[in-house]
Structures are given as C-alpha cells and as structure tokens.
Amino acid sequence: MKIGADNLYAQMQSLAAQAGTPIQSEVAPVGPKVENANSSTFGKLLNQAVENVNELGHKSKEMTNRFEMGDQSVSLADVMIAKGKAGIAFEATVHVRNKVMEAYDKISNMPV
Template sequence: MDIQAASLLSEMQAMQSELRPLVPANNVAPQQDFAALLSQAVGNVNGLQHSTDDLRTRFETGDESVSLESVMIAAQKSSIAFDATVQVRNKVVEAYKTIMNMPV
C-alpha cells in the first residue's frame, strides 16, 4: 500500500469514527435533533464540494502548491459524500412512503 492510499485510509477511518454516535455507559443513546444532524451532514458535503471547486480552480490557474493528485482525491471525497447523502435521502423518502401507506 503506498503512502497516499495509507493516508487516505487513515483519514476515512477518522471520518468513520466521527460519524459513529457515542453511547454512554448506561447504554442509553443521547437525544439528538435529527434535523440538526441532517443539516450538519448536508453542510459538510457542501463544504467538501466547495473546497474541491476551489482546488480545481487553483490547479487550472497554475497554482504550483496544488497537485493533480490532491485535486483528484478531493473530487473523489466529495463525490462519495454526495452519493452517500443521496442514498440516505432515498432511504428516508422510502421509509416515509412506507409509513404513509400503512393502514390506520
């Protein structure tokens, strides 16, 4: 495994650990506002896309401090984050439709 792949793997593992909710010792999940979590997730995806656009622009204008590899990695990160967000949205819509079609 090369150095870039190892650093990307460690970065992905760090992001995964940030996403896992912490469960206290008494096994009661903390109360969290779903709307706030969803808003934060969409904000993170939006931030990734903006930083990727910034890196692309800097690379295209000839900034020597930006490498093609960093642009491609940033583009893949934002693409994966966007795809994951779309999948979560699809699951939420599917669950909503299922609940709305339940007989009362």
C-alpha cells in the first residue's frame, strides 16, 4: 500500500470540510498564532482519527464475541467485514506513523 501526497491531501481536505474549516494552500505568515476558539486543530483531528481506529477495533472484538456466543443477529460476514475494517484502519495508522517518523528523522538530520 503506497500513500501518495495527493491522496493524503484529499483526505485532509475532506476532514477539514467535515470539521467546517477549509484548508488553505497559501503559506501562513510566521509569528505568534492566535487560536480561534471554534476552529479544529491538527492535533484534535489526529486524536479523532486514532479514536476512530480504536473504536473500530473494539467494535470488531465485540462482534466477534457476540458471534462466538451464538448471537443470531450477528452473521459471520458481519464479523469478517468488521475485522477487515479494523485491520485496514490500523494498518493505515501504522503507515501514517511511519511516514511521520521518517519525516522527523529527515528534519532532525538536516544541517542548520
């Protein structure tokens, strides 16, 4: 699975649209930033994404347990779909973490 800059930018735009904050492509001026009380920060969006991955994992585990206990309202297909969603979300999170760490290493090794 390869994560491209275009896909990442499109996902960031969709998250910003959901949060009601448009992403601007212009370079922001350097200086002290006054935070708007109702604007979402990158940290909040990242936290929401991680919580979503965690929720998918818990939902998958719950559906698995319900299926194993014989709950007739949960089918094997539902369990497999939930496990697939949780696995893909976790894998994507690991890829993003690896890319962030790679970028951090590159920046920390830059000459000043």
